[in-house]
Amino acid sequence: MTINNLSFFSDYLVSSLSLSVPLAFAAIGGLWSERSGVLNIALEGMILTGAFVSAAGVFLSGNVLLGIAAALIAGGLVGLLHAFLCVTLRVDQLVSGLAINLTAAGLTAFWARVVFATENAQLPGFTNVGIPMLKNIPLLGPLLFNQDPMVYFLFLLIPLSTYLIFHSSLGLSLRAVGEYPRAADTAGVSVILFRYASVILSGCLAALGGTYLTLVHIRFFTEGMSAGKGFIALAALIFGKWHPVWTFLACLLFGATEALQLRIQAFNLHIPYQLLTMLPYLVALFAMVGIAGKSTPPAALGIPYVKESRAQ
């Protein structure tokens, strides 16, 4: 392998990872929510909200951290709304997600015209923070040790989520709420509290994914920029069997597909680029077809919990 090939491959890996970061944040968010038994089709709307609010926040204040904080709060509020509709009002969780997606699309498009009406300036974003020495390792260095702070946070988030969900008493309660809420309730675990907390957390994480889109990828907000990423994240969640590590790997696969698609476009291989844009969606679809039946969702997923009812 020549030096040139190596650097090409290294670039490809870096862009694969970068494209999978928004998916991974959203998918880990969805994982928390769905492990607690609340379907989260609203990820798409949460990503879009995070993307818009962070862009607007940075645009108006000029401070990246302030933008992220605003996005986290907005995402949390969207999560709160979803939790209120699904947990307290017990409406259909799928429909609630769709309603939130449509509302988020409308509101962000509306306010984008108002806020960004005058100028089309690029937003300040993140700069990469390299870890001395380690970042010079070929291949792995640029991939793992020369990234922006959000990627490092993601690297932290995955083992943390795995530990919390599968190896802590908190996670045991969370999974009990998602698998068999009656038993959890009997054992004194508050089903309502756990579901609210995890849906709000999922809103925050998905919004963080949206933040990554605006502050790192595009450096600006465009309408509908989430482009189905929330649903690809859900596909990754199913493909990853509701486990943080496998889910992250699924996101990497979808990110790598997207990166491949962009590479092929750049190389001008006479494959029409419009056809290539469907590749990430098709791969996500085929992943779900391939995993069929081997991936079991939490047993109480999508079923509202009613304290006094006798049925499940």
Added chain:
Amino acid sequence: MLNHYHWRGTLEAVCIPIAAIFFSLVLFGIFCALAGADPLGVYASIYKAAFGSWFSFQNTLIRASPLMLTSLCTALPAQLGLMIIGNEGAFVIGGIGAVAVGLAISSAPPTVVQLAMAISGIVCGGLWIGAVGALRYYRAVNETISSLLLNYVAIALLNHLVSGPMRDPSSLNKPSTYPIPALDMLGSIPGTRVHYGLIYGLIACAITYFLMRRTTFGFAARTIGGNIRAARIAGLPVGKLTVAICFLAGSCAGLAGMVEVAAVQGRANESLNANYGYAGILVAFVARYNPLAASLVAVLLGGILASGGILQRLHSLPDATILVFQGLVFLVVLYSESLYGRFRVFQDQSTVRRPPSVPYVPRPTSL
């Protein structure tokens, strides 16, 4: 037979959504006020643009006809307990299919061409969503996610076809297919500007209502939606029914795509992807998945869509305002779902609680 229990229930099902729509109008007014527009002026403009005159009402009906058809794409699978949101994709694919056939046989008599375009739209859209149903039943693939992913595939396919293989070289700024000859376009209903698509929509809503409520086919479908295990034990062909209903659902959205190209656009290009699919989901939901109610809700929502341009011109609100309104309607109607059974006016003394429905479980894969 209109007995005591039924009319109160029906009244509830009519009153709550209407009240919800009014409440969302109030919220929308507040939103407009926050955005610096005069809410009463906005209401007046919407009313004028949607229902104010015969001219504007015809505009509303033109917008309503694809909505009626796309709403069925969500409303029919909902009877099975499936949530399909691939309306936009089936709409686009139906439009492409119709244009392709229309251009291929443009030398045939206009009636034949129109018929062929309609059939092509129906078949293309039907296969698109039928595939989602088949994946759901045979491979346990989540139908909501797969149908949404297919929307993006359909749009990519549309962009590819209109800028490559099917492109009319004279369409420079906005790549499009060759136009359908004017002779082959769907005409207007005599005495109006409204095209025949409206008739298609009304007939489709009526037929699907009859099919779902008055035939054994519909009864079987609703049985599956009510309790899939019971349906399976009763020996109903769950797989065939799932695929058939999804095909039917997709074919309605495909027909909407055909109507849009053969009566309004005249060619396929990116304008085909104009949110009729997503608005159709809202129509189906507000109509509580009832095809007859969907035709009325489509007119209401069509009117509001038709007023988008006026809001932009007169009140300098961005055209995304209509999207905000759609979202508000969706959320408020969803909230109102939790109000059923809360008002004593609508309650009968002998109210029987319905058993909770069992979620749709695909065929066990171990078999």
